[in-house]
Amino acid sequence: MRKSPGGCIIMWALLLLLLSLTEIEAADTLQSKNLQWHYYRYQNKCRDAEVYVKYQVEQHWKEDTTITRKLLRLLYSDCMVNGCDGSVLLEGPESERMAPQNSGLGGFALIEKIKAVLEQRCPGVVSCSDILNLATRDAAHLAGSPSYPVLTGRRDGPRTTAASVDLPSPSISWEQALAYFQSKGLDVLDLATLLGAHSTGMTHCRYITDRLYNFNGTGKPDPDMNSSFRSKMSKLCPPRSKGQPDPLVNLNQKTGSNYRFLSSYYSEILSHRGVFHLDNDLFKGNDTLQIVQEFAAGFEDFRRSFALSMSRMGNIGVLTGKQGEIRRDCRFTNAEKPN
Numbered sequence: 001m002r003k004s005p006g007g008c009i010i011m012w013a014l015l016l017l018l019l020s021l022t023e024i025e026a027a028d029t030l031q032s033k034n035l036q037w038h039y040y041r042y043q044n045k046c047r048d049a050e051v052y053v054k055y056q057v058e059q060h061w062k063e064d065t066t067i068t069r070k071l072l073r074l075l076y077s078d079c080m081v082n083g084c085d086g087s088v089l090l091e092g093p094e095s096e097r098m099a100p101q102n103s104g105l106g107g108f109a110l111i112e113k114i115k116a117v118l119e120q121r122c123p124g125v126v127s128c129s130d131i132l133n134l135a136t137r138d139a140a141h142l143a144g145s146p147s148y149p150v151l152t153g154r155r156d157g158p159r160t161t162a163a164s165v166d167l168p169s170p171s172i173s174w175e176q177a178l179a180y181f182q183s184k185g186l187d188v189l190d191l192a193t194l195l196g197a198h199s200t201g202m203t204h205c206r207y208i209t210d211r212l213y214n215f216n217g218t219g220k221p222d223p224d225m226n227s228s229f230r231s232k233m234s235k236l237c238p239p240r241s242k243g244q245p246d247p248l249v250n251l252n253q254k255t256g257s258n259y260r261f262l263s264s265y266y267s268e269i270l271s272h273r274g275v276f277h278l279d280n281d282l283f284k285g286n287d288t289l290q291i292v293q294e295f296a297a298g299f300e301d302f303r304r305s306f307a308l309s310m311s312r313m314g315n316i317g318v319l320t321g322k323q324g325e326i327r328r329d330c331r332f333t334n335a336e337k338p339n
């Protein structure tokens with residue numbers, strides 16, 4: 001399909017809007033919440049903290065590239081629930097990480113490893129929540145995202161319970177997802193952008209079987225799903241009854257097991273080949289359709305927007321100054337594990 005001149009103008013206007021938003025908001029973020037650019041270096045806390053984190057992530061990545069999607073999900077699970085305070089890292093039977101929405105979370109071992117290294121080099125100084133934010137940035141960069149600035153100086157929060165976890169199911173509608181993002185201070189562009197992280201993600205079939213076989217109780221597949229895509233997904237996710245295996249499938253069928261950030265996530269959506277209903281819904285709204293078209297056509301725009309939205313998510317509800325604590329062990333509060 002050829003683009004009309006009108007369409008081009010709209011795209012340009014959107015691009016300019018994205019660019020100016022990026023500048024304004026980046027300046028905004030750099031001053032907000034008392035977080036600082038290279039806090040550990042400039043406050044003489046731990047000069048090479050970020051270097052140690054990056055090195056450990058690179059070593060891990062050589063053995064296991066799935067670390068990118070694991071950390072992205074772990075950071076999302078931490079920041080969206082009670083802010084970016086490392087509370088998802090705490091262990092225990094009632095802890096956040098035991099919530100059903102957090103089943104299958106990974107990446108804990110790497111965060112604990114990095115923490116152990118930093119405790120040797122700079123004891124009691126670098127927070128678990130900063131480690132999680134920095135390590136996720138570095139892992140995303142290894143998978144092809146830009147290396148965006150992560151402001152630091154977060155402190156670790158107290159225990160919260162599994163029951164307080166309000167993360168929505170991945171099978172929710174666009175409207176529900178947007179309302180959830182807005183309740184955390186994020187917007188439509190953040191949602192459309194952060195969904196791009198699905199480019200590296202996987203899901204269990206159970207979250208999409210309704211779309212394949214019984215959409216919204218109709219007994220039929222989701223009519224908005226590309227039919228060749230539906231046959232492909234039906235083979236990967238056959239109808240199952242309780243007790244049968246629940247395979248994992250890639251959220252971007254074009255990425256396969258490469259775990260790379262690719263613009264194909266957005267071009268797949270234009271072909272109605274989004275795996276979740278939520279992904280697929282992106283082509284339905286006029287505003288989100290324009291974002292998807294823009295990101296599918298110009299991967300640089302996506303990368304810039306991704307950097308901004310990751311910073312915005314990393315700023316949600318952070319503790320700084322004298323709030324919270326610097327945990328000695330990411331799995332326990334200091335009171336629970338004195339020295």
Ligand SMILES: *[C@@H]1O[C@H](CO)[C@@H](O)[C@H](O)[C@H]1NC(C)=O
Pocket residue numbers: 173216
């Ligand atoms: C699902 O069904 C309900 C009730 O019939 C309807 O109101 C709703 O719009 C449907 N949702 C979708 C996404 O089709």
Ligand SMILES: *[C@@H]1O[C@H](CO)[C@@H](O)[C@H](O)[C@H]1NC(C)=O
Pocket residue numbers: 226227228229270271272273
């Ligand atoms: C469905 O997917 C195929 C293969 O990518 C594509 O050629 C076709 O245009 C898609 N159909 C629609 C309606 O987008």
Ligand SMILES: *[C@@H]1O[C@H](CO)[C@@H](O)[C@H](O)[C@H]1NC(C)=O
Pocket residue numbers: 284285286
């Ligand atoms: C999208 O734009 C078209 C044409 O401008 C309009 O007719 C339609 O109602 C809009 N749809 C939504 C969901 O805003």
